[in-house]
Amino acid sequence: MFKIVKRQEMSDGNVILNEIEAPRIAKKAKPGQFVIMKANEEGERIPLTMADTDPEKGTITVIYMVVGKSTALFKSLKESDGYQDIIGPLGKPTHLEKLGTVVCVGGGTGIAVLHPITRGLKEVGNRVISILGARSKDLLILEDHMRAVSDELHITTDDGSYGRKGFVTDALKDVLEKEDVKLVVAIGPVPMMKFVSKLTEQYNAPTMVSLNPIMVDGTGMCGGCRVTVGGETRFACVDGPEFDGHKVDYDELMKRLQAYCEDEKRCHEDYCRMQGI
Amino acid sequence: MAEKSEKKKRPSRQPMSEQAPEVRRRNFEEVPLGYTPEQAQLEAERCLQCKNPNCVAGCPVSVDIPGFIGLIKEGDFTGSIRNLWSKNSLPAVCGRVCPQEAQCEGVCIVGKKGEPVAIGNLERFAADYERAHGTGELPPKAEPTGKKVAVVGSGPSGLTVAGDLIVKGHDVTVMEAFHKPGGVLVYGIPEFRLPKEIVAQEVNFLERLGVKVENNVVVGRTVDLDELFEEGYDAVYVGVGAGLPRFMNLPGENLIGILSANEYLTRANLMKAYRFPEVDTPIPMGKDVVVLGAGNVAMDSARTAMRLGADRVRVVYRRSREEMPARAAEIHHAEEEGIELFLLTTPTEFVGNDQGRLTGMKCIEMELGEPDESGRRRPVAVAGSEFHMECDLVIVAVGSGANPLLTSDTPDMKLNSWGYIITDPETGKTTKKGVWAGGDIVTGAATVILAMGAGRNAADSIHKYLTLGW
Numbered sequence: 001m002f003k004i005v006k007r008q009e010m011s012d013g014n015v016i017l018n019e020i021e022a023p024r025i026a027k028k029a030k031p032g033q034f035v036i037m038k039a040n041e042e043g044e045r046i047p048l049t050m051a052d053t054d055p056e057k058g059t060i061t062v063i064y065m066v067v068g069k070s071t072a073l074f075k076s077l078k079e080s081d082g083y084q085d086i087i088g089p090l091g092k093p094t095h096l097e098k099l100g101t102v103v104c105v106g107g108g109t110g111i112a113v114l115h116p117i118t119r120g121l122k123e124v125g126n127r128v129i130s131i132l133g134a135r136s137k138d139l140l141i142l143e144d145h146m147r148a149v150s151d152e153l154h155i156t157t158d159d160g161s162y163g164r165k166g167f168v169t170d171a172l173k174d175v176l177e178k179e180d181v182k183l184v185v186a187i188g189p190v191p192m193m194k195f196v197s198k199l200t201e202q203y204n205a206p207t208m209v210s211l212n213p214i215m216v217d218g219t220g221m222c223g224g225c226r227v228t229v230g231g232e233t234r235f236a237c238v239d240g241p242e243f244d245g246h247k248v249d250y251d252e253l254m255k256r257l258q259a260y261c262e263d264e265k266r267c268h269e270d271y272c273r274m275q276g277i
Numbered sequence: 278m279a280e281k282s283e284k285k286k287r288p289s290r291q292p293m294s295e296q297a298p299e300v301r302r303r304n305f306e307e308v309p310l311g312y313t314p315e316q317a318q319l320e321a322e323r324c325l326q327c328k329n330p331n332c333v334a335g336c337p338v339s340v341d342i343p344g345f346i347g348l349i350k351e352g353d354f355t356g357s358i359r360n361l362w363s364k365n366s367l368p369a370v371c372g373r374v375c376p377q378e379a380q381c382e383g384v385c386i387v388g389k390k391g392e393p394v395a396i397g398n399l400e401r402f403a404a405d406y407e408r409a410h411g412t413g414e415l416p417p418k419a420e421p422t423g424k425k426v427a428v429v430g431s432g433p434s435g436l437t438v439a440g441d442l443i444v445k446g447h448d449v450t451v452m453e454a455f456h457k458p459g460g461v462l463v464y465g466i467p468e469f470r471l472p473k474e475i476v477a478q479e480v481n482f483l484e485r486l487g488v489k490v491e492n493n494v495v496v497g498r499t500v501d502l503d504e505l506f507e508e509g510y511d512a513v514y515v516g517v518g519a520g521l522p523r524f525m526n527l528p529g530e531n532l533i534g535i536l537s538a539n540e541y542l543t544r545a546n547l548m549k550a551y552r553f554p555e556v557d558t559p560i561p562m563g564k565d566v567v568v569l570g571a572g573n574v575a576m577d578s579a580r581t582a583m584r585l586g587a588d589r590v591r592v593v594y595r596r597s598r599e600e601m602p603a604r605a606a607e608i609h610h611a612e613e614e615g616i617e618l619f620l621l622t623t624p625t626e627f628v629g630n631d632q633g634r635l636t637g638m639k640c641i642e643m644e645l646g647e648p649d650e651s652g653r654r655r656p657v658a659v660a661g662s663e664f665h666m667e668c669d670l671v672i673v674a675v676g677s678g679a680n681p682l683l684t685s686d687t688p689d690m691k692l693n694s695w696g697y698i699i700t701d702p703e704t705g706k707t708t709k710k711g712v713w714a715g716g717d718i719v720t721g722a723a724t725v726i727l728a729m730g731a732g733r734n735a736a737d738s739i740h741k742y743l744t745l746g747w
């Protein structure tokens with residue numbers, strides 16, 4: 001069993017942070033990598049990108065939104081309860097390099113995934129501008145964490161309850177106009193990543209996105225996670241999860257995330273994750 | 278007297294009773310029900326106890342077939358299973374899934390005229406009898422050697438190595454990427470052909486012997502091979518299987534409703550998705566299902582789809598019936614269950630609707646031309662024979678390749694041009710010191726018994742290395 005040592009409710013209470021004992025994974029994991037978690041014997045294998053790791057303590061942290069049956073089950077786990085299975089670290093780590101000015105764009109729980117990458121980019125000497133988006137003020141997470149690792153931080157909310165009213169793309173456009181941006185990292189709901197990539201393409205700003213398609217094993221063995229990148233089929237779990245944002249077929253990804261949606265008995269986790277709701 | 282003429286006429290093969298096709302096609306329970314002791318003894322009597330038995334030569338691990346059959350005949354079922362164990366550590370599995378018709382039974386002398394001795398059924402009987410009535414007594418273990426061995430992958434190959442080395446006194450840890458041990462035996466081969474209970478018992482047996490099984494360890498990610506040596510392991514066996522699904526590489530292949538057999542079977546078997554929503558993992562419920570390929574994996578997928586409630590299941594294969602690589606019993610069972618074989622046909626494109634869901638495929642008819650390198654006649658497209666086939670679920674079962682996850686992380690272990698690990702064919706030694714490999718990751722997708730045979734040879738070699746230093 002993988003014990004939960006810390007549990008915290010964030011946002012409107014529907015976003016949960018779990019710090020979990022997983023010494024082997026904590027020792028190995030790098031920013032950008034994910035784990036697959038399963039709560040109990042009957043549980044489903046759910047991929048989650050890690051928000052943090054503590055190799056000394058031997059813990060990993062994940063932050064997830066409750067969107068369906070499996071994450072509701074995760075939410076019901078209390079401190080000192082545990083997950084039956086956690087597998088990882090999976091996927092390729094983020095390539096961290098000093099480039100100059102980089103922009104980190106996060107939406108919804110994508111901000112949790114963005115945070116260690118932003119920190120990594122800052123640590124190797126980049127000037128980091130971060131842009132965070134949420135539907136409203138109370139749904140924004142990790143603002144302070146992101147501020148601590150950014151040279152500049154912009155916030156947008158759909159309803160204007162905090163920061164600038166509008167979408168992350170509005171703020172991003174201003175930055176792209178002013179700055180010589182060497183890299184944009186965008187992590188959030190699929191539509192957000194799609195629109196960010198469309199925008200950055202106009203500015204020739206290299207863009208990296210982190211994808212979370214439906215997965216089973218996470219080791220390249222089933223092909224359930226296939227995505228089309230640059231006209232070629234790739235397995236997100238082993239070739240990704242990060243890809244060149246300008247080459248991803250987002251429409252196909254959005255459709256594939258709805259594979260199990262017709263199932264009346266559940267609104268599938270993956271669909272909701274894509275929506276970022 | 279009548280008795281004499283009756284004796285002359287060789288009794289025919291004891292049939293094994295099975296669930297009726299119309300019943301079993303909708304449930305996941307095992308299809309053949311096993312022999313009674315009486316049936317087993319009658320069948321055992323059919324064996325001629327050959328002096329130079331063909332069957333043993335036909336068995337990849339040289340099971341003493343007349344020996345274990347003779348013991349069944351005498352009613353010494355415990356002796357029989359002991360005899361089997363000396364060569365084969367998973368007889369309950371092999372009795373069920375080995376391609377006997379291409380091995381022992383294919384060359385059995387009795388089969389020259391009439392039907393061969395039912396060697397597989399007898400093997401299964403001996404193992405099942407032991408599971409039901411055995412004392413569960415553990416074999417003797419050698420004194421601890423103080424040597425530590427890591428076995429990567431818990432398929433039949435890895436389990437064989439673990440079993441062989443633990444009784445020789447080594448400290449053995451099996452590391453498995455999935456959350457449950459057994460490899461293809463748990464995630465690939467369905468319940469109705471190999472009850473998971475059997476695999477669990479085999480693993481439990483190894484654990485009682487002292488083997489440690491660590492699930493959720495992806496070697497190459499969670500820990501890499503060199504780190505295992507740093508952690509104090511003296512030798513490593515790599516038995517990670519051939520877990521890389523092949524697709525057709527046709528337009529439209531990423532439509533919803535097209536899955537690799539690996540994904541489909543893993544959802545059904547490992548995740549028990551056939552019990553959804555009682556369990557949380559869903560599986561697509563096709564009504565009009567097409568399976569591409571004609572091996573065991575294809576048959577298992579087709580029969581699973583039928584059990585999940587399909588109205589129609591078609592196996593689409595580009596060659597003819599003779600070339601189908603599946604076990605004869607699987608093809609027979611599949612057809613009995615109403616699965617249609619759609620031979621000499623191949624898809625050229627997958628077609629979907631605006632939601633990205635599969636609605637059918639464009640196909641073309643094939644005919645057999647000249648033999649290719651494999652000796653099988655090469656299928657060639659018949660010009661102008663294009664047609665459309667409607668379907669709402671396609672399961673791609675056209676083979677698998679070498680999964681590079683571990684091997685690409687281990688540059689000093691040499692691979693062949695297809696990505697399989699190069700080993701010494703006698704010992705299973707790889708080019709990396711202290712590392713052995715075997716099973717599907719060396720041979721490409723093969724059989725349970727070959728994976729076990731490779732494990733046995735490697736275990737012998739590892740034992741020598743750990744005790745004698747070579």
Ligand SMILES: Cc1cc2nc3c(=O)[nH]c(=O)nc-3n(C[C@H](O)[C@H](O)[C@H](O)COP(=O)(O)OP(=O)(O)OC[C@H]3O[C@@H](n4cnc5c(N)ncnc54)[C@H](O)[C@@H]3O)c2cc1C
Nearest residue numbers: 430432433434454460461465496518716717723724725728
């Ligand atoms: C659906 C299906 C039906 C089949 N039917 C038959 C049949 O009827 N008869 C027959 O003889 N053969 C059959 N086969 C073939 C047979 O199952 C295989 O040849 C055999 O299982 C190979 O054994 P293995 O030990 O080499 O590998 P596997 O059984 O594939 O086991 C490998 C294990 O290693 C694990 N692993 C992989 N990578 C890592 C890693 N990096 N770290 C840790 N663990 C890892 C995998 O999760 C897996 O559990 C079938 C195969 C399939 C897929």
Ligand code: SF4
Nearest residue numbers: 324325327332385386
């Ligand atoms: S070849 Fe057939 S008859 Fe001869 S020993 Fe083997 S099983 Fe018995």
Ligand code: FES
Nearest residue numbers: 218220222223237
């Ligand atoms: S999740 Fe199975 S191959 Fe990626």
